[in-house]
Amino acid sequence: MTFTLAIVGRPNVGKSTLFNRLVGKRLALVDDQPGVTRDLREGAARLADLRFTVIDTAGLEDANDDSLQGRMRRLTERAVDMADVCLFMVDARTGITPTDEMFAEILRKRAGHVLLAANKAEGAAADAGVIDAWGLGLGEPIRLSAEHGEGLNDLYTQLMPLADAFAERASEDAPDTDVDLDEDDDTDEAAPARKPTKSRPLQVAVVGRPNAGKSTLINRIIGEERLLTGPEAGITRDSISLQIDWQGTPMRLFDTAGMRRKAKVQEKLEKLSVSDGLRAVKFAEVVVVLLDAAIPFEQQDLRIADLAEREGRAVVIAVNKWDIEEDKQDKLRELKEAFERLLPQLRGAPLVTVSAKTGRGLDRLHGAILRAYDVWNRRVTTAQLNRWLTGMLEQHPPPAPQGKRIKLRYMTQAKTRPPGFVVMCSHPDKMPDSYSRYLVNGLREDFDMPGTPIRLHMRGQSDKNPYKGRRERNAGALTKHLGKNRKG
Template sequence: MSFTLAIVGRPNVGKSTLFNRLVGKRLALVDDQPGVTRDLREGEARLGDLRFTVIDTAGLEEATDDSLQGRMRRLTERAVDMADICLFMLDARVGVTPSDEVFADILRKRAKYVILAANKAEGRAGEAGALEAYALGLGEPLRLSAEHGEGMGDLLHVLMPLAEEFADQAEQHQPETDISVDEDWDGEEELPIRWPTIDKPMQIAVVGRPNAGKSTLINKILGEDRLLTGPEAGITRDAISLTIDWNGLPVRMWDTAGMRKRAKVQEKLEKLSVSDGLRAVKFAEVVVVLLDAAIPFEQQDLRIADLAEREGRAVVVAVNKWDIEDEKQEKLRALKEAFERLLPQLRGAPLVTVSAKTGKGLDRLQAAIERAYETWNRRIPTAALNRWLVGMLEQHPPPAPQGKRIKLRYMTQAKTRPPGFVVMCSHPDKIPDSYSRYLVNGLRQDFDMPGTPIRLYMRGQGNKNPYKGRREKNAGALTKHLNKKPKGR
């Protein structure tokens, strides 16, 4: 998805009808009665060649208290803050109301991009209301009919350049991943790792549940209160990136909205969409999963860490609010045991205790991030890999399913960021997952690659070994060169 579009406006102007048309399904309830939508609803929209995320919101109410209407308004304001583009919808048959003018002022201050749309503009009944919309100062209004599908081409025309702009931004921030390795390289030493520079800083996403202390942690690293913090959960509403020099290490750090399970709108902790946080994980090279020491490793923490591993990012787990923990040693042992048990796919990943409030442990966090980044970029010589593979086969040979003996002929590293290895073998489809895990765990331990995602691919190639005969061929060429008679004799 290239960008997020939030549809906002007064109740009963046709927001849910347009949402259903963009997603191509009747996902949102539609009725003539105002205020049917009370919740945020996300969908995958399709308009021409564009693919994007669309959010249907509750109608903007003027209430600001803790009533249901007040809570619905705050939830809609969240959607405005986290969306890339806001589509502000009016009812062209009613015209511009005082409420529309209030909400237009809010959007001018809070929204990044605003598209003004006059809905129900089919026929002559909506002409006057569409003309009135110019007075809001939000540009030329699009004349739409969400119910009949009119004006969709005009909407596509307006969205297209914005989509290209967001695509360019995404390409600039997108880190280099799955970099191919020259398989002909057979050196005995590892190649030096390319470290971040001012032009290409290390990209770090700080993710976790709401109120874990993500913004406080980044403020402490910055040395100033750049990000809004407070005791309330869910203050941060969208992914914010800051480029800083962290004790000589150039980094672009992403502060993200708290990721948690869907909550009811009536609860005090209003639910947040996690789409921006997920996008930040994809932009990152190192993901810091920040836990609350009081309630570590809840289900959502595990999902966030697993997402980072599946995306192939280096992972560091940081336990915040350590300064208020009483039984530190006992708690640390319990944390490490729970980490190994609940996240075996990240076995050995750094687990660091910090206090975002006091700044204690930030030096250990930086060292852990640098170590994780180095491991994520590591490249192992083919010769060393094949010597290691022989030892692993002698220690524990592969099984022989249905009496078919599996031969693992040779191994090479195909990619870095994260490390990816290819094992050429017979019957690759017969190798059980348990044996692949045995090899991955061995790679982690013997080549000092704790915690980083490791990709292992089994590939069949018959009896062909591209490395077989290479030395004999080189030796033959040398002998031929030495036996060659000099010219003129």
């Protein structure tokens, strides 16, 4: 999915009908009665070779109070802010109304890219409405019939250049991960990690449960109140990216919405916010999991940290609100013990205590982020690995399932960001997970790779000697060659 398209407009202009056609399913209720759609609905859309996320929104009405219509309008406006492209739909048969003109003005100010679609445009009766749509100042209207599937080629033509631009932007923003290594380049000195620059800053996502203090922490780092904060949980709705120079290190910080347990995420907007946070994790190189010192390591904290590990990102655990903690030494000891027990897959990852309110501990957090990034880029030479593997085999040989001894012959590092290793062995499918964990823990400890995700792959290698029979084959070829010469 390269971009997000929000379909907005007055009630009953055909937004849900177009949404259903783009996703290829009847996900949204459709009826002649206006106001059927009340919340946001998200789906995976397909239009020819384009793949994108489409959002069906409630009908825009002229209401700003706390009534149902006012809340629906605020929800739709938030979808406009979150979307990459807005498709503003009008009813070509009804013509342009004062409400259409008012919302066209709002979209011009709020949305980055707005496309205008005149729906229900089949037949001559819609010609006048299509012509009137030009007066909205949003460019040429796309003549659509969502019900009959007409005009989708014109919509594709308008979306294609935008999709290309968003795909190019995504490729620029996406971090280099699972970077292949040249196995022939096996110098004694491993290459250092790429230094962050202004053009390619270090990408850091701050994630955690609602009200852990993510926005407050980022405000403290950048030294100004750029992000809205407060005692209420869930103020931040979408991922916000800020580029800064933090103590000489160019960084792009992602502030994300708080991630609650899936069962508690009922509001459609919050579902979008959480999915936006998950995307921020994928675009980050280092993920800072921010915990509340009063209630650390709840189930959702563990899920968030595990998600970052599964995505192969460097992880830093930061414990916030440390300034109000009374028995700091005992609390820190409890935290470290709980971390080792509950997140063994991140054993050794940096755990730092901070106070977003006072700014204490931010120097330690900066250093922990750089250390995690350095380990994430760590490279070990093949010669070192195979000497190490010999020692590990002598200390604890692999098992012999069904009487067949598993032979580990050769090991090399195939990737970095995160470190990935390949072991050539016999019967890779019979290698128990416990022995793989033994090797991963050994790599983590002996090559100083605490906390970073480590990928270990067992690859099969034939037991046959590749040199066996070569002498006989060479002798046969020589005899054949001499025989030809005699005939000649």
